[in-house]
Amino acid sequence: MTISELPIQIEDSPLNTVKTEDVQLDITLEQLRRLVSPRALSGETMLLNMGPQHPSTHGVLRMLLELDGETVVSCIPDIGFLHTGIEKTAEGKTYLKAIPLTDRTDYLAPMSNNLALSGAVEKLVDIDVPIRAQYIRVILMELTRMNSHLVWLGTHALDIGAMSVFLYCMREREMILDVYEAVSGARMMSSYIRPGGLWRDVPAHFGDLVKKILDVFPGRVLEYERLLKDNPMWKERTVGIGKVSAADAIAWGMTGPCLRGSGVNYDVRKAFPYSSYEHFDFSVPLGSAGDVYDRYRCRMEEFAQSLKIIQQAMDKLPAGPVMSDNRKVALPPKHEIAYSMESLIHHFKLWTEGFKAPEGDVYFAVESGKGEYGVYLSGDGSPKPRRLHFRAPSFHNLQPLTEMCKGALLADIVAIIGSVDIVLGDVDR
């Protein structure tokens, strides 16, 4: 790799000199001793590598399993195989240009990531979002939640063995991707939700596409329920597996359906409402046992709640602008550039240099399909952030995997990972 010349030379910082004997090539025996039981080192149990390339790890997750026959004694996840340095790359981009980078963290729910960063920037720069943009954001967020849950259901069922559910979910997902394509032009990485509002107003056939989803989806969800909910094979594989108690789930920082499956009522949409969620009437499904089956039930109930919210938003959708009119931050509408000199100059300055953010820290969180997706933004008075950090829900939900897998069988690990609903782009960023 060719490194362009270093812009900053720090000569005498003691932490910047790395001695060659400090370079570690692989996990040392002493570190391994702390992670596995003593029986592994004597050879009584088997150490198996469930490698980065595996059909059921939902991405590149490597796990070191210590197996006693088929029972798991300890399971050590090894992440970092998809580390992309998104946080570092974002330090070199202005706030507006960092929006496409957020699409690539949790790539199954791209619009919720956009909303998290947009909300953080709006908080930092202190601008308002028009009400029409807020309602459209709510509709897109709920569609994104359904998108994420459909992929979860498809891959989870595929891993446990119900292959037809995967094909049904992908078929339904195409309808949601049609909506994405209609509003923004891209099927997945839309970058549609921007600081100040939305990129542009929704097209004329948006209402028809959403109405088609609202008509068709309840029947389809019923189909999935009929296939899986009372299926004795499904229940054998999922009931009582991977239990997490409520206190443990809070201590491990789990959020989203993983936390609600254990009975803790915490949903960012209700606790810290954003983007006019307080105008809508919906309930938050809770589980009780904290096992794979309860997490599955929570997510299936969330389908119905999402459809309810979308129906309410479409009924009450107000007219109005979709972008804030603070021209120091939000771009002017494209047609104005033809006749207004100020718009032209604003457009040029905002795209090339960007708007300056004040010095300060903000934290803004949204409830994505996986959990609490937060953005910590530290501004330094310049158009580029000093530090952009993503609070990734899958990172926190994956940490207690060791505890959840203790004593499980090898086939249960696949079910547990599926129920935790990780996406490795989020874990590794």
Added chain:
Amino acid sequence: MGLEQKLGDMGVVTTSLEKAVGWARSNALWPMLFGLACCAIEMMSTQAPRYDLSRFGMELMRASPRQADLMIVAGRVSRKMAPVLRNLYDQMPDPKWVIAMGDCASCGGVFNNYAVVQGVDEIVPVDVYVAGCPPRPETLIDGIIKLHEKIKSEPLKKWQ
């Protein structure tokens, strides 16, 4: 299928060995499951009912490299994943082909930083580059058809 000459009613067709082997190899490529990131989701969409990949005989992704002959590198390759990728490529038996799907696999994509390999052709030799972020399923199918044409025109000596 090269139909050079049909000899009367005997039901015999003559063609060249190269053409027959190329036809056989291209029509039932088995891809290896190598979805890394977002492009993997579009690859899954390509296998889904709307853009059906099973018309090309490729709907079943082989998880084991020993049984696969096409590696679709779908997604960004980080520096930690690069040795694993080369290992898997070496484990695939000849004849094998590589499609670099997406911008991150072709050239590093949006990410020009310390953690992403700037193009998977730094690690494995690539036959077809499919552009897009992520490429639409039709684009991926176009890339696969181009690969079919490339395989059909390959000389026999290439994989000896």
Added chain:
Amino acid sequence: MSDQTELTQSYITALGDAVSEVVVFRDEVTLIVPKARVVEVLTHLRDAQKFEMLSDETCVDYYPREPRFGMIYQLTSLSRGMKVRVKAMLSEYDATLPSVVGVYRNANWLEREIYDLMGIVFEGHPDLRRIMMPLDWQGHPLRKEVPVTVEENAFSFNRERIDAGKPFAQE
């Protein structure tokens, strides 16, 4: 909201001299705490003030300011519906601080990530090794002295120059 302001006032007074400064920016409370008292402050906030969850733990590089690093702990109270941020500044020449794994269990991987990407050593951490980068990586990528981009952008006039320097794979 007013009871939240009262609760905020009450815990600030309860912490007393452990907090050296309180910053309120955009309705968010940040408590600046010296690094030796971080564990004590977090334990008090978890037990007495019911901030049950550590939402996030991260680190900011304030180069060229001294002290250079700022450790951020983002706490959430599920029962009261409040958030608070605890910040501890570290100097570049002494970038170590006690680990909070004993207070909040999920700090385990979070601190490993900060060690890996920023180079801050946590005392008392059970398993401090790299998590995102390969184990033989040298350096800490998220610090400000590591450049943001690696390859110069390719245009039509410099394609050959870039391609000449790239390692292309052989068979």
